[in-house]
Every structure is written in C-alpha cells, then in structure tokens.
Amino acid sequence: MRIFSAFISSSASFGHRSLSRLSLRLLSFSRIAIPMDAAEESLRRALAEKQSAIETQGNAVRSLKAAKAAKPEIDAAIDVLNGIKLEKSSIEKQLEAAVSGNAGDGVLSREAFRQAVVNTLERRLFYIPSFKIYRGVAGLYDYGPPGCAVKANVLAFWRQHFVLEENMLEVDCPCVTPEVVLKASGHVDKFTDLMVKDEKTGTCYRADHLLKDFCNEKLEKDLSISAEKAAELKHVLAVLDDLSVEELGGKIKEYGITAPDSKNPLSDPYPFNLMFQTSIGPSGLSPGYMRPETAQGIFVNFKDLYYYNGNKLPFAAAQIGQAFRNEISPRQGLLRVREFTLAEIEHFVDPEDKSHPKYSDVVNLEFLMFPREEQMNGQSAKRIPLGEAVSRGIVNNQTLGYFIGRVYLFLTCLGIDKERLRFRQHLANEMAHYAADCWDAEIECSYGWIECVGIADRSAYDLRAHSEKSGVPLVAQEKFSQPKEVEKLVIAPVKKELGLAFKGNQKNVVEALEAMNEKEALDMKAALESKGEVEFYVCTLGKNVSIKKNMVAISKEKKKEHQRVFTPSVIEPSFGIGRIIYCLFEHSFYTRPSKAGDEQLNVFGFPPVVAPIKCTVFPLVQNQQYEEVAKVISKSLTAAGISHKIDITGTSIGKRYARTDELGVPFAITVDSTSSVTIRERDSKDQIRVSVEEAASIVNAVSDGQMTWEDVWSNFPHHSSASTE
Known part of the structure; x- marks a missing residue:
C-alpha cells in the first residue's frame, strides 16, 4: 500500500534548513492512504484462494465424519480448517484496509481526510453553499473572504505567469452568447451528457455517474467479489467515457442499477444539453445561452485581434471569466458546479510551423506523463523528460509541449504536489476528429485523479466553423x-x-x-x-x-x-480555476499536535503566492505601546502591498498562531518590545528577531520570492518559540 502525506512541502518557497527537521514534522501530519491496484488485486486473489481452500478442507472434514474416522484424525482436519479460516480473516482485514484507505494509526481514509478539509474550509468561510439559509442549490457555492483572496491570488499569478510572460492579448467577453455562435461551434447540437430518470418520481441522474458509483462501491465494499469481477469493474471505469448510449444503458441493466434514493427502475439513457438557455431582449425572439466556455469569445474576435497584433503570427489571446453548465447531478463540491471560473488561452500558430521560440526554457523539465500507449497497455504514468516526449512524437509539436511545461511550472509554483500531478494524453477515441493531440493535467486528491487543465491542439476547426457560419474569413x-x-x-x-x-x-x-x-x-x-x-x-x-x-x-x-x-491552428490550454483551488486546498492541508499534545491543530501550508493573508501582526500582550508599534508595522505592510491582519485580542499568543495557521497565513509578526519584533514562519514555527523598521521589508521580500526563509534564517538572530507555542 502506498501511503503519502497530505502535506505539500513548501521548501521551494521557504528553504527548510534540513531534511531531518522536515521529516520530523511530516511524521506528525495526518496522511491519506491510497490503495495500489496491484496490491488490492493480489489480496483479492489470495482471498479467493483461501475461500476455495476452506471449501476443500470443509469437504474433507465432512468426509472424515461420514466415514466415522478416528477422533484425533477429525480433530486434526478441523484444526487445519480453522487455521485457513484465520488466514482468510487476516486477508479480509488487509483488503478492507486497502480499499478503505485505513492503514492504521495516524492515517486517514480518503473520506475522513476530505471531511476534515471541507469542515475546516466551511468553518473558516473559504467557501460555503450558496443561498444557505434557503437550504442551498446543488452545484452553486459562495467564496468567503479567505476563499476570495486565494482565488484572486491564483488568478493574479496566472496573469503574471501566462499573460505577462507571453505578451498575450487579454479580452473580456459577455457571458450571454447568441445561439448562432454556439450553433457554429457545435455546442447546441453536441454539448450533452447522458441522463436517466427515475421512472416513478421523475428524478434525474447522470447515467455515467451511477455506473461509476456502482463499480467503485463494489470494489471498495464487496470483499467477496472475485479478482476477475474486480478486473471487469475496473475496465468499465477505465472506458466509462467511451461507452455509447446503448453500451451505457446495457451496463446499467446488467448490473441492476436503480435510482439511488427510491430504488425505483431507471429509464434508458438519453442526451441532455448542459447549457443554460435564455433569450436576448424582451421579445424572446433572439435565443441565446449562458456561455459554457470562454473560448468562443476569442475565436469570433480573431480578425480584430490579428489586426491589433500587426497581422503577425504566432500570438495568443487569453480570457478569464465565468462559465455555466447545467449539470445533471452536481457533486464533489467545487469540482463539479453549475457556475465556475475558467481561464483560457488560444494560441494561434501557423499549421506548417508549430515550433516555439521559448521551447528551450522547458525542454529539460521531467514529470509524470501518461501517454496513450501506456494507458492501453495497462501501465502507469512515468517520469518522462519533456524534450524526449516531443522528439519521439509522443507530444505532437513544440508549441503544445511548451504549454504543457508552462502548465506544470504554474501548478507546482501554486503548491500542487508534483508527485500527485500527471499529464494524461487523450486516447484516440476520446479526441475530436479535428484535434491533432490533447493532454489533461490531472491532479490526485481524495476524489481520485481530477482533470484540472486541458491542453489541446485543436487544429483549425474553430476558426473554420465560424468562418463558414458567419461568412467572414478568419484567416492569416x-x-x-x-x-x-x-x-x-x-x-x-x-x-x-x-x-x-x-x-x-x-x-x-x-x-x-x-x-x-x-x-x-x-x-x-x-x-x-x-x-x-x-x-x-x-x-x-x-x-x-x-x-x-x-x-x-x-x-x-x-x-x-x-x-x-x-486558417491558423489553435493550441488551447484551458484551466478550471475552482478545481485547481480545491486540489490546492487538499494538497496544502495537514494537522499537527498542539503544544499540550491533547489535540490536533489544522494547518493550510499555502505558499505565500496564494496565501489569503500574507502576514499577521500580534502585540504579545494588550499594551498601548505595543499596539502603536503594531499600527506602524501595519502601515508599512500596506504601503508594500502586503495583505495582513492585526489581532489585538487578549487571546494567548499560541491560540492566535493556531488560528492564523488554520487560515494558511505564512508569517506572523509578534510585537514584544518597542524596538524589535519577532517574525514566525508557519510550517517550521521558527522565529527570528528583527528591528521594527525591517519587519515589513523582510516579509515583503520573502512573499515576493526575492528571498527564501532559509536566507532570512541565516542572516538574522534566532528567537526561541518555546514560551509561546
């Protein structure tokens, strides 16, 4: 069984002084246990063998009794039978641990870990269900103050990392889109999911979700299924997105799947368009939709953007905005919602020259890649140098490879664990007929591997479709x-x-x-x-x-x-911001014991670039002089553009630290004299002593990445935290 910490090391940002200290901290953090398929399959086979052995030995005992064999001989056979039963019981416990993720003391199952994270997020108002006092609406969520700050910081870093770095042209287009635009793009006819209905109550369910839930539940809870049946269910999960209407309906009937709530029979699957329909103007004669993506606004503006760019290729246009999808049965919190934020890039390039001038910046990156050949052969993702993947033709071209590399750097700088990030290539039957290649950046969380970014070479399909429908040539x-x-x-x-x-x-x-x-x-x-x-x-x-x-x-x-x-080709990286943020929440969350050791304290280990508040300022005790110093430091932090919070309550300093650790605040300035203060780093809990005048500039330098915490630790006097935590 593979066990990993729910903690994301922030050593890249803070520079921890030694591996041993980091390791000691890791031992106290709550961890997730994730079952390995090979280990689980081996246990299932062993369980089946023991069951068979029990039946054989049971028959032997019955035969001895029927033949009226000597008592010692019968007793010996019974002892063997009991021994096999004990071995079977042991394997059942191991299998139960494997499928539930319960690996023992200090290790949380997926569900328990997720609940701990979500409870903390909702309690600290990172996000909450929308319209909560009216019992909410499925698939709609409000971001509270810290959640808004994290989202704003993620988007600000996205703009810096992509729009500014690549000199992209940013646009902002309406959410309401005329029907003709989405007819040309294919959304009106093809943007569907398969739905089934409870035949008695009329309640709607997404068909593939019901089949997925059934397979997962059987694999996790039914310890009696054979290894062959388990392999079949895993195969169904692997090809779920490729099943036709008939195949999906056939599987639902074959497995006897019924409505989750009522257990009533279900209808055959049928397509349901996910777009929210509306009308433009009071007459109702001009149909429209709430946009399901932001990309179409860029495509229809290509001609003007091309002119703005001096009629030169390549160039990229970018847009951040709200998108809307009327999900059949939204679930999984921020991972599947009806209104969400997308950040999309459309990079227009000559189809005969898909090289990239900055490709050398990423060519030596190496990370987990999951090419289609490995998927089809039942293998796992493996580390592949990006340059090798492009040169071998695994990745279709340099520009696509460049953006895969840039997406990897973006996500890991945010705080996504590189060991739980992979790039999965679409299988041939997953891709649209016009696509040259497509990869998903998938992040592993308690829900499994979640697609958070799509990076596709869409060829020239979109511009051609709008050219044909509008009669305006969108060409270079x-x-x-x-x-x-x-x-x-x-x-x-x-x-x-x-x-x-x-x-x-x-x-x-x-x-x-x-x-x-x-x-x-x-x-x-x-x-x-x-x-x-x-x-x-x-x-x-x-x-x-x-x-x-x-x-x-x-x-x-x-x-x-x-x-x-x-007609230019389009390389499109498309980012689901809410999904990235939720995975970041899970990857950043850990717990550690309080000073007294009587409780576990929650911590969000956000890197400074995304932390909702960069710094807190605490007068050690309620003291007029200390509070005045805190106000002076606050003004300096404000002038430097550093988000911060002053806490002058009479609560103990240890409790104030714990309170802000739970919000993910990376630094705390404690005022304990009128001339100098301490600065505490969240994850190590290490403190340095600096003058009042230096405090804001040091926090600013570390937050902006000009210095690491290791640099600071090496250059300023250390302060013992034993008295405060």
Missing part, C-alpha cells in the same frame, strides 16, 4: 517576396447530392470530408475513380457512410500565388 496571410507556383489540394463536397443522401447529417459529412488530409483525400479520389463508391468513417456520427463519385470532387491544382492565405 504570409506574403511572398517572389510569386510562387504552388500545388493545392481542393476538396469540394457537392452539398446538394450530400443533402439528398444524408439529410440532417449533411453537415457532419461535409465537415469530415473537408478535414481529410492529403493522403486520405487522394486515396478516396483513386477509390472513387476505380469503384465509383467508397466507405468513409465520420467521427461525429460514429459510423461509416457511403460516398459516391457525384458527392465530392477532389483535385490538385497548380497556380502562382503572391501570398499564402491560411
């Missing part, structure tokens, strides 16, 4: 110094013939034909000329269709051109 130009004779592939679907043959599916077939690469198109041309008809797979329909010679014209034409006009 490359002017030649001398005219060039070029040979161009021309694919001309005959829409009239396709419409007669495929009716409502005409658009899907046209899109698939136009998306063919040169080899596919020329192969089709040869087949049509020789046979007059060819089978053609349309991804968006999920089936083959029959294309006849009169339905498409394919040719190569030579012509002289003074410029090259093309």
